[in-house]
Amino acid sequence: MTQAYVIGIDYGTDSVRAVLVDAGTGAEVAQAVHPYARWSQQRYCNAAQNQFRQHPLDHLEGLEATVRQVAQKVPAEQIVGLAVDTTGSTPGPVNEHGQSLALTPGFEENPNAMFVLWKDHTALAEAAEINQKAKTWGGTDFTQFEGGIYSSEWFWAKIMHVTRQDAAVAQAAYSWMEHCDWLTLQLTGGELTTFKRSRCAAGHKAMWHESWGGLPSEDFVRHLEPKLAGLRERLFSATYTADEVAGTLSREWAERLGLTTNTVVAVGSFDAHAGAVAGEIEAYSMVKVMGTSTCDIVVAPMDAVGTKLVPGICGQVDGSVIPGMLGLEAGQSAVGDLLAWFRQVIEWPLRALVPQSAVLTAEQQQALRQELSDRMMVELNKAAAAVNPDESAVLALDWVNGRRTPDANQALKGALMNLTMGTDAPHIFRALVEAICYGSRQIVERFEQEGIAIKQVIGLGGVAKKSAFMMQTLADVLNRPIKVAESDQAPALGAAMYAAVAAGIHPDVTTAQRAMGNGFADTYTPNPDRVADYERRYQQYQAFGRFVEQNSQRMAGQAAETALAAQA
Numbered sequence: 001m002t003q004a005y006v007i008g009i010d011y012g013t014d015s016v017r018a019v020l021v022d023a024g025t026g027a028e029v030a031q032a033v034h035p036y037a038r039w040s041q042q043r044y045c046n047a048a049q050n051q052f053r054q055h056p057l058d059h060l061e062g063l064e065a066t067v068r069q070v071a072q073k074v075p076a077e078q079i080v081g082l083a084v085d086t087t088g089s090t091p092g093p094v095n096e097h098g099q100s101l102a103l104t105p106g107f108e109e110n111p112n113a114m115f116v117l118w119k120d121h122t123a124l125a126e127a128a129e130i131n132q133k134a135k136t137w138g139g140t141d142f143t144q145f146e147g148g149i150y151s152s153e154w155f156w157a158k159i160m161h162v163t164r165q166d167a168a169v170a171q172a173a174y175s176w177m178e179h180c181d182w183l184t185l186q187l188t189g190g191e192l193t194t195f196k197r198s199r200c201a202a203g204h205k206a207m208w209h210e211s212w213g214g215l216p217s218e219d220f221v222r223h224l225e226p227k228l229a230g231l232r233e234r235l236f237s238a239t240y241t242a243d244e245v246a247g248t249l250s251r252e253w254a255e256r257l258g259l260t261t262n263t264v265v266a267v268g269s270f271d272a273h274a275g276a277v278a279g280e281i282e283a284y285s286m287v288k289v290m291g292t293s294t295c296d297i298v299v300a301p302m303d304a305v306g307t308k309l310v311p312g313i314c315g316q317v318d319g320s321v322i323p324g325m326l327g328l329e330a331g332q333s334a335v336g337d338l339l340a341w342f343r344q345v346i347e348w349p350l351r352a353l354v355p356q357s358a359v360l361t362a363e364q365q366q367a368l369r370q371e372l373s374d375r376m377m378v379e380l381n382k383a384a385a386a387v388n389p390d391e392s393a394v395l396a397l398d399w400v401n402g403r404r405t406p407d408a409n410q411a412l413k414g415a416l417m418n419l420t421m422g423t424d425a426p427h428i429f430r431a432l433v434e435a436i437c438y439g440s441r442q443i444v445e446r447f448e449q450e451g452i453a454i455k456q457v458i459g460l461g462g463v464a465k466k467s468a469f470m471m472q473t474l475a476d477v478l479n480r481p482i483k484v485a486e487s488d489q490a491p492a493l494g495a496a497m498y499a500a501v502a503a504g505i506h507p508d509v510t511t512a513q514r515a516m517g518n519g520f521a522d523t524y525t526p527n528p529d530r531v532a533d534y535e536r537r538y539q540q541y542q543a544f545g546r547f548v549e550q551n552s553q554r555m556a557g558q559a560a561e562t563a564l565a566a567q568a
């Protein structure tokens, strides 16, 4: 057989990465990373309001830069397939040709016309409304395969919110697309009406399910928001798994990327699901894709789960990870992001005071800021790992982006307790890492309580690769060994595996995993001396969580009553 290569393109929160791999063996030939230019300046975002929007030009520029760079390593005609994975739910409004509204006249600078990033929580009220209406409207509860609780991170809540906020966007939006679908449509240049939308995105975030003929009924959608009447027809009814062919590269994109129009483009998927494939997921493994957030992906045989619904997770979808198996997703909204938040907090003097320094030149200021910023996360890991656990009782809740699972409540906030005059930055960092691990344990326990055994845990993603301290703590808290995948770009490798199946190199995803898998780099085994102590602290974390949740609900109730009284 002639040599064949595939490209996996992974759109993360901050950057896009492309990997070129040997389609037979998965050996990496080249990789390229491109940070989003506008996003890195946080344009179109307002963190205080949890508004996080991304401009499609960031994505298209990154596509061209990364793919061109890796594609030049081998003859273009040998690159037989490519696939895109993205974050999600990250939907954006499009016109009747599937063009993002932010790329059409009049909407170029309008955040509502852009992609609403997964971690945008401006639709909290709409998510609450969807949950309330789904349970009371008198028809099918369309949230049932999505853990029974719809999140403000997801498709319909975001569409409702933007539609209500922005009449011009609502009027111009012919349809809406998940980011992974929109990019795949750009690359293939097909028609919006016949385009193959992602099963993974639709099933986990858009309440799509075969049993009710696709998306929630028109009656329900109209009941949610009358302004959405008719949108369902302009969305989609069929969905496709990520091993299927979406099309071939359009002439325009073949030229822009330095490829040929014979290159097959697979159906899009989410980053975590593609990552799980590269992490060699199999029945009853949990693959933890640990980056900005964490997604916990589990697969199980369809017939073993049957009609069982797992409450409080981010959905159970036929074929969302491996076609033919049930894909289940859970996760935590802030993992790397929680640590990045803390770093931001303690770097305040670097941003605010160092530039005013009377003793350092501008060049020295810049060099100092750079040096400390580069070392900060690594040094915090080291210092936190060295903290004597008996010395610090600091306890944290990891909910700075809300709680994704178990039982989504994105309105929740993070918290710290047991601070003393002796508490320092490594103590707090250690508490944050522990909180992430306790949150993870709650997720594992939820799956097991609901009859989905977790037989092994695999970690991958930036945090799994960079923080040995996090991974050891996780092994101790879960009291299970954790394998860490070798690949530094696992979601991109997973997308490449999907592309190889779509291009006909491998017959199915499981075969592609076996042939193209890069294996595992490390295994963290639980330290028996730490397990009992973490068990005790886990109980404290849960009690702290219940306290904060109950009190934040009570305080939100009081605030609502005060507002009503003021209006009366």
Ligand SMILES: Nc1ncnc2c1ncn2[C@@H]1O[C@H](COP(=O)(O)OP(=O)(O)O)[C@@H](O)[C@H]1O
Binding pocket: 012, 013, 014, 015, 290, 291, 292, 293, 335, 336, 337, 338, 339, 340, 377, 378, 381, 461, 462, 463, 466, 467, 470
């Ligand atoms: N040494 C470290 N220890 C723990 N977390 C880290 C470290 N270095 C970077 N991170 C976190 O990794 C996250 C990025 O992970 P990555 O998998 O590369 O990105 P993405 O979420 O975009 O896929 C950031 O949130 C960052 O805070």
Ligand SMILES: O=C(CO)[C@H](O)[C@H](O)COP(=O)(O)O
Binding pocket: 012, 013, 014, 086, 087, 088, 089, 118, 270, 271, 272, 290, 291, 292, 293, 294, 295, 329, 331
């Ligand atoms: O929920 C998701 C997938 O279902 C998001 O894509 C994910 O949480 C964001 O990914 P990352 O943290 O790797 O940027």
